[in-house]
Amino acid sequence: MSNVTVEATNMLPILKKKLAFLSGGKDRRSGLILTIPLSSDQTSMEELSATLDYLLSIPSDKCKARGFTVIVDGRKSQWNIVKTVVLMLQNVIPAEVSLVCVVKPDEFWDKKVTHFCFWKEKDRLGFEVILVSANKLTRYIEPCQLTDDFGGSLDYDHNDWLNKRLVFEKFTKESTSLLDELSIINDSDKNSAVDKEKSADCALLPSFDPETVLQTGHELLSELQQRRFNGSEGGGGQGAWCPMEEELLAQPQVMKLLDSLREQYTRYQELCRQRNKRTQLDEIHAKVMQVVTWLQGPGSELLKTQQAIGDSMRAAQALQQKHEEIESQHSEWFAVYVELNQQIAALLSAGEEEEVVELKALQQQLSDVCYQQAAQLEGRQNVLQAAQGFHSTTQELSQLLDGLLGMLCADVAPADGASIQQNLKLLEEKLQTVEAGLASLRQKGALLMEQMCTQPSWPLEETESPPGEQQDNVQHIQAVMEEMQLRKQRCEDMVDVRRLKMLQMVQLFKCEEDALQAVEWLGELLDALLKTHVRLGDDSQETRTMLDKHRKFVDVAQSTYDYGRQLLQATVVLCQSLRCTTRSSGDTLPRLNRVWKQFSVSAEERQQRLELALNFHTAAERVLQQERVDPESLDEVDSSGKTLLDRLTMPVIFPDGTEQYFGSPSDTAAAAEGVRERLLLVEERRLQLDPDDFIM
Numbered sequence: 001m002s003n004v005t006v007e008a009t010n011m012l013p014i015l016k017k018k019l020a021f022l023s024g025g026k027d028r029r030s031g032l033i034l035t036i037p038l039s040s041d042q043t044s045m046e047e048l049s050a051t052l053d054y055l056l057s058i059p060s061d062k063c064k065a066r067g068f069t070v071i072v073d074g075r076k077s078q079w080n081i082v083k084t085v086v087l088m089l090q091n092v093i094p095a096e097v098s099l100v101c102v103v104k105p106d107e108f109w110d111k112k113v114t115h116f117c118f119w120k121e122k123d124r125l126g127f128e129v130i131l132v133s134a135n136k137l138t139r140y141i142e143p144c145q146l147t148d149d150f151g152g153s154l155d156y157d158h159n160d161w162l163n164k165r166l167v168f169e170k171f172t173k174e175s176t177s178l179l180d181e182l183s184i185i186n187d188s189d190k191n192s193a194v195d196k197e198k199s200a201d202c203a204l205l206p207s208f209d210p211e212t213v214l215q216t217g218h219e220l221l222s223e224l225q226q227r228r229f230n231g232s233e234g235g236g237g238q239g240a241w242c243p244m245e246e247e248l249l250a251q252p253q254v255m256k257l258l259d260s261l262r263e264q265y266t267r268y269q270e271l272c273r274q275r276n277k278r279t280q281l282d283e284i285h286a287k288v289m290q291v292v293t294w295l296q297g298p299g300s301e302l303l304k305t306q307q308a309i310g311d312s313m314r315a316a317q318a319l320q321q322k323h324e325e326i327e328s329q330h331s332e333w334f335a336v337y338v339e340l341n342q343q344i345a346a347l348l349s350a351g352e353e354e355e356v357v358e359l360k361a362l363q364q365q366l367s368d369v370c371y372q373q374a375a376q377l378e379g380r381q382n383v384l385q386a387a388q389g390f391h392s393t394t395q396e397l398s399q400l401l402d403g404l405l406g407m408l409c410a411d412v413a414p415a416d417g418a419s420i421q422q423n424l425k426l427l428e429e430k431l432q433t434v435e436a437g438l439a440s441l442r443q444k445g446a447l448l449m450e451q452m453c454t455q456p457s458w459p460l461e462e463t464e465s466p467p468g469e470q471q472d473n474v475q476h477i478q479a480v481m482e483e484m485q486l487r488k489q490r491c492e493d494m495v496d497v498r499r500l501k502m503l504q505m506v507q508l509f510k511c512e513e514d515a516l517q518a519v520e521w522l523g524e525l526l527d528a529l530l531k532t533h534v535r536l537g538d539d540s541q542e543t544r545t546m547l548d549k550h551r552k553f554v555d556v557a558q559s560t561y562d563y564g565r566q567l568l569q570a571t572v573v574l575c576q577s578l579r580c581t582t583r584s585s586g587d588t589l590p591r592l593n594r595v596w597k598q599f600s601v602s603a604e605e606r607q608q609r610l611e612l613a614l615n616f617h618t619a620a621e622r623v624l625q626q627e628r629v630d631p632e633s634l635d636e637v638d639s640s641g642k643t644l645l646d647r648l649t650m651p652v653i654f655p656d657g658t659e660q661y662f663g664s665p666s667d668t669a670a671a672a673e674g675v676r677e678r679l680l681l682v683e684e685r686r687l688q689l690d691p692d693d694f695i696m
C-alpha cells in the first residue's frame with residue numbers, strides 16, 4: 001500500500017459528498033471499479049480531483065496494475081460536465097484506467113457530437129471510452145459487481161465505508177506512531193543500561209494508549225475478517241459484498257501492525273515493569289535510608305541527651321513524659337519500618353537474584369538500626385521506671401522518718417501502762433516499717449544502678465553520653481541512700497532512748513499498780529483476820545495449831561507489806577530517773593502503813609488471845625486429867641478462863657483510835673461458850689474431888 005499523504009479526516013466534508021467511490025466491485029479483468037456519480041448540481045472539479053486522488057491512493061500497486069474500470073454516471077448531469085470529467089481522468093489516472101463507461105441518460109445527448117468528441121480524443125486519452133445505457137452496462141461488468149444504482153446486486157454503504165476508513169486510518173496512524181515511539185523507547189533501553197536516576201514516568205509515556213490502539217485494531221481486524229468471510233462465502237452470487245478486501249483496506253497490514261504493536265508493547269511492558277521495579281527499589285532504598293538517617297541522627301541525639309534520672313519523683317515523672325514524647329516520635333518511624341519490611345518481603349518472594357541480595361542487605365540494615373534503637377528506648381524506659389521506683393520509695397521513706405521523728409519529739413503523757421504499751425508497740429511498728437523501707441530503697445537503688453550499667457551501648461562511631469553525667473547519677477543515688485541511712489540511725493538512737501523511757505514508765509505504772517494491789521491484799525488479810533479469825537479452839541492441840549497458822553498468816557501479811565514498801569521505793573527511783581514528781585508515795589504509802597498498823601494491832605491481839613486460850617486449855621486439860629489436883633491449879637484455870645472471857649469482849653483499838661471487834665457477836669459468843677463449857681467441866685471436877693484428892 002502506498003503512503004497516504006491525505007487523510008480522510010482532513011477532507012471528510014468532501015468525502016461525505018460521495019463525488020466518487022470504490023464500491024469493491026471488479027471488472028472481468030479483476031480490475032477495481034471506480035464509480036463517479038454525477039449529480040444535477042454543478043460538480044466541483046477540484047473536489048472531484050481531490051476525491052479521486054484520495055481514492056486512488058488506497059489500492060496497492062499490484063491492484064493498480066490490473067487497471068481500473070471507471071463508471072461515470074451521467075444520467076443526471078450534462079454532457080459538457082461528463083466530458084470534463086472524462087478528460088480529467090487523463091490527468092489524474094491515465095495509466096491506471098483501462099475502460100471508462102459513461103452511463104447515458106434516457107434523453108440521449110446529441111450522438112453525433114458525443115461520438116465525434118470521444119473519437120476525436122481517443123488517441124490522446126489513452127483509454128477506451130464507451131457510452132452505454134444503464135441496462136446495457138452488464139455487457140462489460142458482471143451484475144454482482146455492480147451496485148443497485150446500475151441494476152446490480154453489490155451492496156455498498158458509503159457512510160459505513162467512510163466510518164470504517166476513518167477507523168482504519170486512525171488505527172494506522174496511531175499504531176505507526178506508537179510503533180515508532182515504542183521502538184525508540186525499547187531500543188534506547190536495550191542499547192544503554194537502565195538509568196537508575198530516571199523515574200519510571202520519564203520518557204516512558206507514548207502519545208497513544210497502547211491498550212486502546214490494540215483494542216481498535218482488533219475490532220477493525222475482526223470487522224475486516226468478517227466482511228471478507230461473508231464475501232468469500234457468497235462466491236460472487238446475489239447479494240454478496242466485500243468492500244473490505246485486502247486490496248482496499250489492507251487486512252494484512254492491519255495484522256502486521258497488530259503483530260508488531262503487540263511485540264513492541266510486550267517489550268515496553270517488560271521495560272516498564274523493570275523500571276517500575278527499579279524505581280520501587282530506589283524508593284524503598286530512599287525510605288530505608290530516610291528511616292536509618294533519622295534513627296541514627298536526630299533520634300539517637302534525642303536519646304543521648306536524656307540521661308538524667310531526676311532528683312525527685314516529680315522530676316522523674318517529667319523525664320518519663322519527655323521519654324514518652326520521644327517514643328511517640330520513634331513510633332512513627334517504626335511504623336514506616338513495618339511497612340517497608342512488608343514491602344521488602346513481598347519483593348523478595350518474586351525478586352531476581354541480584355534484587356534479592358540488594359533487598360536483603362537493605363532489610364538487614366533497616367532491622368539492625370531499628371532493633372538497636374528499640375533496645376535503647378527500652379533501656380531508657382527501664383532506667384526511668386527504676387528511677388521512679390527509687391524516688392517513690394525515697395519519698396515514702398522520708399515521710400515515714402518524718403512521722404517517726406514527730407512521734408519521738410512529742411511529749412509522752414500516757415494515762416496508764418496499757419497506753420504506754422500501745423505507744424511502744426506503735427513506735428516499734430513504725431521503726432520496723434522504716435527499716436523495711438530502707439531495705440526496699442537499697443534494693444531499688446541497686447536495681448537502678450544496675451539498669452544504668454546494663455543499658456545497650458551505642459555503636460563505637462557514635463559519641464556516647466558523657467561519663468560524668470552517669471557518675472553524677474550514681475553519686476546521687478548513693479548520697480540519697482546514705483542520707484536515709486543517717487536519718488534512720490538518728491531515729492533509731494532516739495527510739496532506743498524513748499523505748500527505755502517508756503519501759504521505765506511501764507515499770508513505774510506496774511510498781512504503782514502492784515503497790516496498790518499490795519494495799520488491797522493487806523486490807524483483805526486484815527478483813528479476813530477480823531471477820532473470820534474468831535475461834536480459839538476446843539482444846540490445846542487445836543489452839544496450838546491455830547496459833548501456828550496465825551503466825552504463818554502474819555508472815556504472809558508481813559511479806560505483802562514488805563513487797564508494797566519495795567514497790568513504792570522503786571517508784572521513787574523511777575520518778576527520779578524520769579524526772580517526774582513522785583505520784584505514789586503521797587497516797588499509796590500512807591494507806592499501806594495505815595493498813596499495816598491496823599493489821600499489826602489486830603494480829604497482836606489475835607495472837608495474845610490464842611496464847612491465853614492455849615494457857616487456859618493446857619491448864620484445864622491438866623486439871624481434868626490428873627487424879628490429884630492442886631487447888632492452885634484449879635484457881636489458875638478459873639482465873640485464866642475468866643481473863644480469856646473478858647478479853648473476848650474487848651475490841652481492837654487501832655492507832656487512829658477507832659475500834660473493831662473480831663467477828664460477829666454470835667462468833668464471839670460461840671467462842672466464849674466454849675471457854676465457859678471448859679470452866680464448867682473444871683468446876684465439876686472441883687466438886688467431884690475429895691479433900692484427900694487435893695495436893696496439900
